[in-house]
Amino acid sequence: MTAHIAALRRDEDDVDPFSGIAQRLGGLGVEIADLSGIVADLSAIGVRQGRSAGAAMAAAEQMTRTTASLSRSMQSSRDSAAETRTILGQSAAAVSSVVDRTAATMETLSDSATTFMTSLTAVDGTLRNVQSASAAIELVARETKLLALNASVEAARAGDAGRGFAVIAVSVKELADQVQRFSAQNAQHLATLTATLSNLMRASEENAGAARQAIVEAAAAGEASKTLHRLVDSVGTLVDGIDAMTAPVEQSVTAFAGVEAELKHLVETVGSAQAMLGTAKARSDSILDISEDSMRFVAESGVETPDTPIIDLVKHKAAEIGAAFERAVASGQIGMAQLFDDAYRPVAGSDPAQVMTGFVPLTDRVLPPIQEPVLAFDRRIVFCAAVDRNGFLPTHNLKYNQPQGADPLWNAANCRNRRMFNDRTDLGAGRNTHPFLLQTYRRDMGGGVFALMKDCSAPIFVRGRHWGGLRIAFEV
Template identity: 35%
Template sequence: MFKFGKAMHEPEVRKEAPAADLERVVGSIAHSAGDIGKEAADLNGLIDDLAATSGRQADTFKALAGEIDAMVRANREIESVTKASTDSVLRARRTVEQIGQGVIAVTDNLSEVADAANEITQIALQTRLVAFNASVEAKRAGEAGRGFAVVADAVRDLAAKVEQSSKQIMSTVTQLDARIKALADDIQSKDSRQKSDAKGGTFDAAVSEVERGVAAIAEAAQHNLNSCAGVLESVSGLSDQVAGTAAALQNARKRTEGFLTLSESLIEMAAESGVRTEDTPFIEAAVAAGKRIMELLEDGIRKGELSMADMFDEQHKRIPGTNPEQFMAKFTPYCDKVLPDVLEPLLSLSPKVVFSVAADRKGYIPTHNKKFSKPQGSDPLWNQANARNRRFFTGRTEWAAINNRKPFLLQTYRRDMGGGNFAVMKDLSVPLFVNGKHWGALRVGYQF
């Protein structure tokens, strides 16, 4: 395991001025590097938030542009349909006009029928007069004219019936002619408003109203099309700008990560030099605690309380009804049993220490400090801050910690405390091995 240099075990009062100066310089460098790391971590987190916000805004603008584009297509379709409707109305008007002309022809034919019926009536009337005269003459003839009288009576009756039928035809034709003429007037009327006021509507008025409605729809669709096209162009431009801003922010975030990594390297170099720095007590305690955790895990396997397969179980099962989601692994009960005896004392190392946890290679934390292992309630934000055990944490800092194989790794990061609250901290981790197999890491988080 990790061993510190002799300087860490020498008396605080040093006689050798050069060595004291070196310790002071290295300590100053480590402190300055820590300050740089703190600012870099804070700036990195803020830029990351801005980049995420810009990314979401870009996605929103893209979705909005898609909706507007769909509106443009819909208005184009409306415009196309209204053009077809206009053609249909024109054809309907021509058809109605042809019907009007046909109706006029019918009225002409009805006039001819009326004339013929009138002529038949006149003939029937004359026939009745002739039959009457014949009947009178037959009566004068006496017995010799009896047969002739019968025929004359029959002719007179027939003429009466014909006259009656002709008059009925005349009456019907007259009524029909009036109705058809009114219909023809409606169909061919050009004074739609006057007809509409007088009769409650005309074919021409109806067709004209449809034409005006279709024209209004076409005009509105064209107006919408122009408006949507303009907005679409603006939104597309904004979307490109926001996407460019998000990309620039991501690039800036990567550059701040470079500063952060440099500051962390300086701190590690200072710690590894053997010169005591402000981080040395935390490193010593973490290394000792990591050694004790490995002993406890291996002891549990040796005693049969869990197997190696259980210790490296990666089938984390969801705990129903939890928000944020919590999980159980086969090694979780054993960790809950033995780890608090190591993790809780680390909190008393210094008021600066905020947490101490052991995470497996997936970023899963089975056991947290008691103050962060409260039963979940109904508020997810409260749970986020107070029920942090049995959960996964897989950010940049967490992944670096659980994948580290060096004696220790000291990082600076912005910790999400839940509810939009963040704290810039140091994350000190040491790797954990179980029977020679890498299991995860012990992480200790403390403030500047």
């Protein structure tokens, strides 16, 4: 602003008072436009900051809830682990007691089975001795029976002299028969007893083996009992670890609650700043509108300003476009409904998005011969293009009217035709019905660099109906 004021003061003696006022208003408009752009940037930054602060607060709230949930889960886990430790401790003690008693019982059973097996072995030896004696008795009985038979034969030969001996021989034979019968019965009983004893010995051996296996398993159970005790100790360590972690988690809950409160305050502060920036933006736009109205008033009063040639040019070219549209309607090239078509149809695959309407073929034929020569009128002119009342730009200057390619960034800079432009400047130019409108705005050059521009526009009428406006944008 200082540079513009200094320039105006240097030229103050070279212009008439009204021209000086116009120059001052022009400079003021430029500075206000710059200020309005800066306020808009700050407002956009405030919006982004508000979103970031809101997102941070939401994240802090979520972290608070998560940490609180973690604290509750840890307490629940601690209680469960403590209960588990108690139950396992009781179970380990009970299991250890049972295992110890079982091991003692198994050892006693093993000793008893071994002793019983030793006794059975001794009985088996005695039984074998009895079998040997029984066999010897049976042999004696057979030999006695044979001897009695021989005695009977000799007694018979002796006649009456051997009759008494014969009686003795018969008695001896009967005794031998009885001994043989008893010996046979005894042998059967011994055989049965031997079989029974064999079964007992096999069962005793199996019992002894089972007892020995039970002792081994009891030892394994003892190891399991020790493992269970170690598990109890591990659960105890886990409980201690959870107890140690609880304090930091509780501290985190408190800290996150504090962060959440600070972020909430920050969001409120950013919201307040955003509201104030919005108010400042509205006020600066209002001041800019007043400045632009003042410039239009000065220009319409006949005062010559540096922008007067471009104002006259845009008014003349807008009237020329209106006349060309009227001739197209009169000749039947296009109907009024098609010329004022606002059913914007998207162009598939376009990026940035382009749209089509019924009047684009006509503007592609009619507008270039009118718009292109304007670029050579003044070296400050950047573009000349017509927009309809909704900010739709159907046909741009040829250098900005390129077919779209695969790069959206290149398209944005070189394919500006068939695009909707609905910011303040674009809509102002399309909807203005005054003889002309001179606006000042900042043009984004990329990389955070902005250039101050002026946009001079004049309305386009077709048979008394407002179609849109012709824009001439030029550097300040």
